[in-house]
Amino acid sequence: MYVGAVKSNIGHLEGASGIAGIIKSIMVLEKGIIPPNANFESLNPKIDADFLNLVFPTEVMPWPNDAPRRASVSSFGYGGSNCHVVLDDAYNFLRMHGLQGRHRTRPHPPSVEELRSAVLSITPNNMSNGEALNGASTETHDGHLNGGISTNSNHTNGTHTNGNYRNGETNETDIRINGMPKLNGIIAQMNGSEAFTTVKEDATLLVWSAHDESGIGRFAQSYEDHFSSMRIPDSEKTQYLKDLAYTLAERRTLLGWKGFSVVSSIDDLTSLSKNMSVPVRSLSTPGACFVFTGQGAQWFAMGRELIAKYPIYAAVLLDASEYLKTLGCSWDLFGEMIKPKSESKIDDPAFSQPCCTALQIALVDLLETFGITPVAVIGHSSGEIAAAYAAKGLSAQSALKVSYYRGLLSSGLCRSSATKGAMLSANLSPAQAGVYIERSNDANPGLRLDLACINSPSNVTISGDAEAVTALKEELDNEDIFARKLNVNVAYHSFQMQAVATEYEASIAPLDIPSDKGRVPVMIASTVTGDFINPAEFLDPRYWVKNMTSTVRFAEALAKLCSRSKSKRRKKLDLAHRKELSFQLLVEIGPHSALKAPCKEILESQITYVSVLTRNQSAIKTLLTAVGRLYCLGHPLRLAVVNGLSTDIRSKTNTSAHMLVDLPQYPFNHGQPFWFESRLSKNFRFRKHGRHDLLGIPDLDWNPFAAKWRHLVKVAEMPWVEDHKVRQNAEQLVI
Numbered sequence: 001m002y003v004g005a006v007k008s009n010i011g012h013l014e015g016a017s018g019i020a021g022i023i024k025s026i027m028v029l030e031k032g033i034i035p036p037n038a039n040f041e042s043l044n045p046k047i048d049a050d051f052l053n054l055v056f057p058t059e060v061m062p063w064p065n066d067a068p069r070r071a072s073v074s075s076f077g078y079g080g081s082n083c084h085v086v087l088d089d090a091y092n093f094l095r096m097h098g099l100q101g102r103h104r105t106r107p108h109p110p111s112v113e114e115l116r117s118a119v120l121s122i123t124p125n126n127m128s129n130g131e132a133l134n135g136a137s138t139e140t141h142d143g144h145l146n147g148g149i150s151t152n153s154n155h156t157n158g159t160h161t162n163g164n165y166r167n168g169e170t171n172e173t174d175i176r177i178n179g180m181p182k183l184n185g186i187i188a189q190m191n192g193s194e195a196f197t198t199v200k201e202d203a204t205l206l207v208w209s210a211h212d213e214s215g216i217g218r219f220a221q222s223y224e225d226h227f228s229s230m231r232i233p234d235s236e237k238t239q240y241l242k243d244l245a246y247t248l249a250e251r252r253t254l255l256g257w258k259g260f261s262v263v264s265s266i267d268d269l270t271s272l273s274k275n276m277s278v279p280v281r282s283l284s285t286p287g288a289c290f291v292f293t294g295q296g297a298q299w300f301a302m303g304r305e306l307i308a309k310y311p312i313y314a315a316v317l318l319d320a321s322e323y324l325k326t327l328g329c330s331w332d333l334f335g336e337m338i339k340p341k342s343e344s345k346i347d348d349p350a351f352s353q354p355c356c357t358a359l360q361i362a363l364v365d366l367l368e369t370f371g372i373t374p375v376a377v378i379g380h381s382s383g384e385i386a387a388a389y390a391a392k393g394l395s396a397q398s399a400l401k402v403s404y405y406r407g408l409l410s411s412g413l414c415r416s417s418a419t420k421g422a423m424l425s426a427n428l429s430p431a432q433a434g435v436y437i438e439r440s441n442d443a444n445p446g447l448r449l450d451l452a453c454i455n456s457p458s459n460v461t462i463s464g465d466a467e468a469v470t471a472l473k474e475e476l477d478n479e480d481i482f483a484r485k486l487n488v489n490v491a492y493h494s495f496q497m498q499a500v501a502t503e504y505e506a507s508i509a510p511l512d513i514p515s516d517k518g519r520v521p522v523m524i525a526s527t528v529t530g531d532f533i534n535p536a537e538f539l540d541p542r543y544w545v546k547n548m549t550s551t552v553r554f555a556e557a558l559a560k561l562c563s564r565s566k567s568k569r570r571k572k573l574d575l576a577h578r579k580e581l582s583f584q585l586l587v588e589i590g591p592h593s594a595l596k597a598p599c600k601e602i603l604e605s606q607i608t609y610v611s612v613l614t615r616n617q618s619a620i621k622t623l624l625t626a627v628g629r630l631y632c633l634g635h636p637l638r639l640a641v642v643n644g645l646s647t648d649i650r651s652k653t654n655t656s657a658h659m660l661v662d663l664p665q666y667p668f669n670h671g672q673p674f675w676f677e678s679r680l681s682k683n684f685r686f687r688k689h690g691r692h693d694l695l696g697i698p699d700l701d702w703n704p705f706a707a708k709w710r711h712l713v714k715v716a717e718m719p720w721v722e723d724h725k726v727r728q729n730a731e732q733l734v735i
Contacts, residue, residue: 002055004028008038018075018083025071029089032063032109063109068092102658201305203262204245204643205624207631209255209282211669216259216279218667220272226664227269237266239657242645246657249639257281260628262621282634287583289561289607290374290390291599292360293590294381294552296486297615298352300344302591303359304337305619309644312369316362316396323397324354327404333358349414349490353382353407354400356591360386361396363589363612371638372630375583376523376561380554380595381453381492382406384527384547389514390589391524393535398511402544405507409500414489417499421491422466423452424473425459427482433460436475440468452493453552456598461486461552463494497549504548505541513539523561530556554595558602584608584633587626591615608633693718 006021007013013020028034036057043049043056063069069089076082090103110118208219232240241263261268261275268275307314321333336344336351337359345351364386367373379387385403388394394402426433430451437449449472452463462472469485476483490496513535526533528546530553537543586609588595593611600609610626613619627642640646645657680700691697696711713721 001053002034002057004035004037004057008040014078018073018077018085021073021075022085022087025073025087029069029071029087030103030105032069032106033115034061034063036060060115062112062115066108068096104658104661201264201618201620202309203264203618203620203624204241205260205262205628205631205639206245207248207258207260207628207639208276209252209258210279210667211255211257212672213257213279213281215255215667215669216257216276217273218669219259219664220261220276222664222667223269224272227266227272232266240660241266242643242657243660244663245643246640246645247660247663249643251659254282258632258634260631262624262628264621277628277632280629280632282632283584284634285582286585286630286633286635287375288372288585288587288630288635289376289378289583290364290387291558291586291588291595292377292379292383292385292387292390293356293588293592293594294379294383295349295352295356295492296488297590297592297594298346298356299591299615300339300341300346302337302346302355302615303363303613303619306362306366306623307338309620310366310369313362313366316365317358319396320354320358320361320400323400324404327401329354329404347487348411349407349488350411351407353410354404356382357385357399357403359591360589361389361399364390367612369638370627370642371636372587372627374522374587376525378525378527378554378557378561380455380527381547381552383590385544386589387524388535388538391522391535391538392514393524393538395512395514398508398513402508402511405504406544406548409504409507410490410492410497413496413500417490417496419491419496420466421463421489421494421496422469423486423488423491424462424469425455425484425486426462426472426476427458428460428476429458430454430460433462436472437462440472444468444471448495450491450494451551452491454555455552455595456555456601458601459598461493463491464496465491492548493550493552501545501549505545508544509541511539511541523564525557525561527552527554527557529553531560554598555602558599562603562607585610585630585635587612587630 004024006024007017009024010020024035034057036059040056040058047054049056069092071087073085073087074083089105090101091105091107093099094101094103208216210216210219244266257279258281259277259279261272261277263269263272263275303313307317317334317337321335324333331345331351333354336346336355339345346355360383374390377387377390379385382403385394385399385406389396389399428436433451437451440447440449444467447465447468449462449464449468451460453461455461462469473483473485524533524535525531526537528543528550584607586599586603586607588599588609588611590611591613592615593613596609596611603609608629610629612623612626614622624642627637631637631639638646640657683700687698689698692709692711694711695709697709699708699710701708715722
């Protein structure tokens with residue numbers, strides 16, 4: 001039996017001595033290394049070590065065999081309480097009981113030669129942050145460095161399974177979506193194409209929380225200093241970043257103030273203080289309202305990077321592609337989404353409408369796997385189709401049908417209509433726009449303009465004959481009023497769309513709702529009526545005809561939602577307060593942040609806005625930034641799924657990452673005092689003068705202009721005072 005102690009390492013810890021012994025024993029079991037007893041000189045002669053079969057190690061040694069490792073920890077309390085704990089190593093315990101678990105135990109102890117080589121290479125001059133440098137061997141556990149000795153053994157219990165990766169290697173997963181080809185095979189083909197080179201870009205969301213606002217800044221500085229002096233081999237950086245993300249997300253207490261950073265590699269942490277978000281205090285009841293972008297924001301590479309990182313996102317696009325073929329679609333939606341710019345037809349309404357809707361549906365499903373669901377939704381123009389899906393008013397297939405025929409008929413209208421349509425965005429109020437439209441229609445009887453969209457209190461979209469739109473733009477330019485023609489050939493939300501209204505209504509019938517009864521419907525404001533609407537109305541094809549032909553009342557509908565959210569929630573006996581709205585964040589779901597300016601004008605900075613995707617920016621980074629904003633507000637998230645560490649939305653432990661144990665400690669705020677000390681106590685502790693044999697010490701309430709001293713005269717301490725008595729029985733002292 002090998003006997004060791006922790007007191008010789010760190011001294012007396014009183015109440016913490018027992019846990020210190022347990023920590024040391026666990027490290028011994030994990031590493032398979034028995035450390036020597038510090039400062040051990042000689043054994044008590046009363047202990048017969050040979051008879052008792054005891055060994056007191058005086059130098060580091062490996063665990064003597066491959067058998068299960070066991071350690072006993074005894075702690076004898078000063079007050080008489082005794083405790084004894086028996087510990088087994090995790091690897092062998094799990095293996096012998098047929099269990100799977102997460103651990104950091106090496107399966108086999110190091111050899112004597114291996115251990116001796118490692119010990120000789122470790123000196124104070126070549127060690128940094130727990131790593132063996134300058135040629136020293138290192139031990140790799142679960143894809144990151146722990147320091148110590150080298151091992152290449154596999155982890156039977158705790159290896160990466162279920163399609164997860166280990167040490168940078170990918171385990172191909174047989175993913176089939178409704179009998180379609182393997183997703184991995186499709187992604188492999190895309191990786192070989194010029195159009196798909198951007199998907200190789202990746203990013204990770206790192207999160208922190210602190211007790212106070214300045215704590216986030218202290219975290220950024222401490223982590224920046226830590227990683228600036230830390231050396232990690234290039235082959236280990238990817239896995240280390242995954243471990244870091246997992247540790248910060250799942251192995252830290254959530255505190256009131258939160259911050260985040262989106263990093264592309266571990267090297268970005270050396271400038272973390274520049275990339276850290278502004279600290280935000282979490283809310284008790286956070287909520288999000290999804291705002292769905294309408295047509296016109298599409299671009300050829302929208303959301304492309306998400307395909308390789310999130311299988312659920314790619315699966316939804318593949319499902320949409322297959323379903324459109326059943327409607328007679330002659331082109332492949334998934335293939336169109338990954339084409340290069342030179343080959344893309346994304347600006348054709350027949351392509352852009354279903355592609356945008358499929359992308360929005362995929363984003364809704366992806367955010368749901370993150371744990372993000374809206375409390376309210378609103379859609380601008382054709383964006384209301386995906387909003388209806390998010391509100392559980394339409395199934396995914398019905399939403400795709402509505403979008404597909406809308407795009408198909410609009411595209412046909414461009415070629416067949418005798419009217420050449422156009423649209424104009426102008427900084428006018430609805431009332432001002434009405435004056436210009438009426439004046440134009442009166443001046444040009446053969447031409448017509450309509451108010452297509454009320455985007456905000458000071459911005460509208462005007463639609464109609466191209467000649468009238470051009471004339472109006474010239475008039476507004478002369479008056480120095482912002483006006484911009486949109487890149488469309490059809491006058492959406494105008495009289496021109498009436499030409500296909502009847503065919504559109506017949507094509508999209510019938511419509512159905514999602515089959516998942518467990519999904520709870522959410523509040524939705526209609527941009528057709530400008531008011532709240534029952535999701536059941538989305539099943540009527542006539543509603544979608546109105547959505548295509550009538551004015552988009554986005555500003556009115558969004559203001560309605562926000563006014564309901566700003567109202568104070570008061571508890572009611574009939575529990576009606578549970579149905580009231582409460583959201584603090586607008587999340588735009590679409591190819592680009594096209595509604596950013598209108599939303600901010602309507603909200604007047606009362607509610608935070610963020611967009612999931614932004615044109616010409618990495619979809620992964622913009623998505624993670626939006627998720628980070630939700631995290632800061634206190635929204636519960638599945639961060640392991642967000643960072644692609646796990647696909648199991650029900651478990652936090654089914655992940656390819658492992659906890660790091662050598663990160664910087666919590667940076668406490670030492671600038672705020674919590675000990676309120678009285679003046680007398682402070683004067684005593686910081687007194688400038690020591691005790692004088694004759695005068696004693698200065699009075700605790702010392703005033704330098706009226707000095708007072710305090711002294712208790714004791715014969716035992718000052719025997720000479722006996723000779724200074726005036727009378728024998730008197731208590732008078734003469735000095």
